[in-house]
Amino acid sequence: MNQDDDSLDASRVDHLELEAAGYSQAMPRQFSTWALGALSFTLTCTWIGTGASIGIGLTEASAAGSLWSLVIAGFMTLVVSAGMAELSSAYPVAGAQYYWSFMVASDKYRPFASYINGWLSVLGWWLASGSVANFVSSLILTVAAIWHPTYTPKAWQQYLTYAALVWLAAVLNIFASRLMPIFNKLVSVLSVVTLGATMLTLFIVARHHHAPASFIFTDVASRSGWTNQGFTFLLATGNAVYGFLGTDCGAHLCEEIVNPSKNVPKVIMYPLVVGTLTAFPFAASLLYAISDLDAVLGTPTGLPLLEIYYQGTRSYAASTILLALFTFCMFGALVAVGTTCSRTLWAISRDGALPFSHIWMRVDSTWRMPVHSMVLTATCVSLYGLIFLGSTTAFSAMVNAAIMFLQTSCVVPQAILLFRGRDRVLPERYFSLGKFGVAVNAIAVAWVIFLDVLYCFPTSRPVTPQSMSYVSVVSVGCVTFVVLLWLTTKKGRFTGPHVDFEVMNERRRIALRTRLHGVEPEGQANMSNGRPVLKNGGEATDRTF
16 A cells, blocks of 8 residues: 555545544644644743743742742643643544533533633633733834834734734734644744754853853742742743643644644643753743842843843844844744634534634635634634733733643543543543543643632732732633633523544444554445444534535
């Protein structure tokens, strides 16, 4: 059998497996494992998140706290992501957390669990998109202010830049949808090159005026106003999690890759491992370049990263070049976030989970992507950015809520697994945690609960209206809105994905046997015209729009 035949058989198995899950193939499987891994690396890009949040970490726990907290945040995110990777292997559907919650919950609570978790995922990705666009707009205006000393950026100018970036990312996702695999490969390569060039530049140029090793590896003095060093280190660890945000993105594009039950776990784990291994030396290079910590934390630009670049290179020209490359890589992350947002919204809408789902569930026949979902995402993120004009504190609270929503949505199905019993719920799968499954799921759930509580604390003292953490207010408000929406519009009407579990398990066994042992897809038991038969005796709904 030649390679084309192998690809054809793989596509046929993927098609049957997706139908057994209750859906028809609507998106092209245009991503290779390398291309989707590049998207995941581009989006997560831990070194960029580390650079973006370095000022907060330095304030909370100085250099050593910022550095060593990365190790803890990276390891714990790997644990959370391992649980996700197993679920993505068991249920390779683009709804991801939404679909996993439905599949592992009991019959009575399936619709509610999937509905709430689907909304958490959507809101989390929208807020994450806003946080990335906000930082990129700040980078652009800061560079402009450096080279034009008389220019002072205004809030409305930052908002317009923010909105322009959001819509530019949306336009690229729509009109260059077929080029996204190539685009993400290029951005990931540029990201690695930029990372290497930045570290070499800082380590070499700053070798005569660098920070001492004692500062880099042992200084945990907090400038946050909190006196307990253990607590300030925990705050720094919570801040470091931002750099690892978005590891579930590959799961939301699993219907666009061949053999997702095998390849998506790789896409989830490998970029995260690379990101963890690269973030530590990058953070060390930033700390190495610091010669005046007070200047970094009190920089008039409001951008500690730029001040660190300047102290390391002693040149605004060199700093601008490094910052420009950093900015483009972060814009690449914004495009990848847009891709993930649109897929998440589209996947959840296929079952009518959102208002006007019949609009967001459509896949454009020309661009082969969910255009309406992309437009809705850009619109909501743009409206959310209007908070700039009123309160930067409230905007920051909603950005922090993004971490809470995404991390919580990732562990909800893992918590359900622990409650109901892993062996009782999970089907056969390529990637299995085996005897470590209970420990991994339990640690992941405990970690995210800890983070959810931690993010509700103010990061500095004394507490003022400006420094107060409004994350709890934002989170409770958003969750209350979702619950009210459930009670008023979906309770008793929304039933979740249309799945016949017996047919699904049978098709999964056939798929595993076909891929592992080369057996041709066989048998149409419980099938009608190649589609799974639903519990009500009808055929699965055709979702090729």
